[in-house]
Amino acid sequence: MAQNEMDLYPITHITTDAIGKPGQRVFYIQARQGDRVITLLAEKIQIQTLAIGVEQFLAEIASRYPDLPPASSEYDESKMHIEPPVDPLFRIGELGLSYDIERDLLILIAREATPEGAEESNANVLRLWCTRSQLRAMCHWGIEVANRGRPICPQCGEPMEPEGHFCPKKNGHKH
Numbered sequence: 770m771a772q773n774e775m776d777l778y779p780i781t782h783i784t785t786d787a788i789g790k791p792g793q794r795v796f797y798i799q800a801r802q803g804d805r806v807i808t809l810l811a812e813k814i815q816i817q818t819l820a821i822g823v824e825q826f827l828a829e830i831a832s833r834y835p836d837l838p839p840a841s842s843e844y845d846e847s848k849m850h851i852e853p854p855v856d857p858l859f860r861i862g863e864l865g866l867s868y869d870i871e872r873d874l875l876i877l878i879a880r881e882a883t884p885e886g887a888e889e890s891n892a893n894v895l896r897l898w899c900t901r902s903q904l905r906a907m908c909h910w911g912i913e914v915a916n917r918g919r920p921i922c923p924q925c926g927e928p929m930e931p932e933g934h935f936c937p938k939k940n941g942h943k944h
Contacts, residue, residue, distance in 0.1 A: 777802040778898040779874060785816050785911040786851040791919045792930060798861070798879070798907075799851040800897045807895065809879055810857040817915050819864050819877075820908035826866050826875070827901060834870065840901035842909040849910045859893050874898045 782801040787794035796811045827840055862882030868875055881893040899907075919928035924938040 773893045774896070775807075775894070776896045776898065777805070777807060778896075780897050780899055780903065782848070783877075783897060783899055783903050783907045784849045784851060785811065785907055785914060786849065787813070787914050787917075788851075788855065791917070792928065794918065796914075797851050797855065797857065799855075800899075806852070806854060808851065808855055808857050809895065810860040812861070813915055813918070815861055815864060816908075816911040820912050822864075822866060823875075823904055823908045826868070827905060830868055830901070837873065837901075840905045842902075842905045844906040844910050846910070849907075858895070862892065869898075872898075873901070875901055875904050877904060 777800050780800045780802050783798070785796065785798045787796045789795055794813070796813050796816055797808050798811050798816075799806065799808045801807075831837065831839070859881040861879050863878075863880040865878040865880070866875060867878060875898075877897040877899060879895045879897070883889050883892045919930065921927070922929050922934055922936055922938075924936050927934070927936075
């Protein structure tokens with residue numbers, strides 16, 4: 770059993786965002802339940818992977834429960850930026866999804882990253898109970914935020930720095 774299991778049921782708002790310059794950004798997931806705010810530290814790839822996983826999971830739910838109304842992905846950008854406090858509860862190690870059909874809520878499960886050699890059973894676990902639309906909107910916003918990073922080199926697929934890029938496909942010449 771995890772050392773500290775927490776639930777935000779239900780959340781009133783969920784978002785993801787990044788702080789910093791492209792190439793040096795730090796990504797977060799932040800959830801609110803009324804006045805209670807919980808922020809988690811995430812990796813860019815976790816935000817991108819979550820977006821893909823949510824879309825696949827929502828498609829599976831829609832095929833199993835065809836009478837459910839579709840989830841919206843619409844959001845107001847002015848409300849999607851994280852707000853203080855930006856004091857992360859923990860760094861995310863794993864993300865998972867579950868669905869409660871009786872409440873029509875998705876559960877985003879975040880498990881704390883544990884240092885190598887540490888007991889995983891002591892990791893904190895946070896469950897965020899979201900509407901399908903809340904989570905879909907967060908993921909669409911997350912993809913937009915992730916895409917605001919450094920441009921990708923068309924030759925090698927690596928991120929390019931503003932001052933230039935030494936491309937291995939161009940034999941190290943600046944791109």
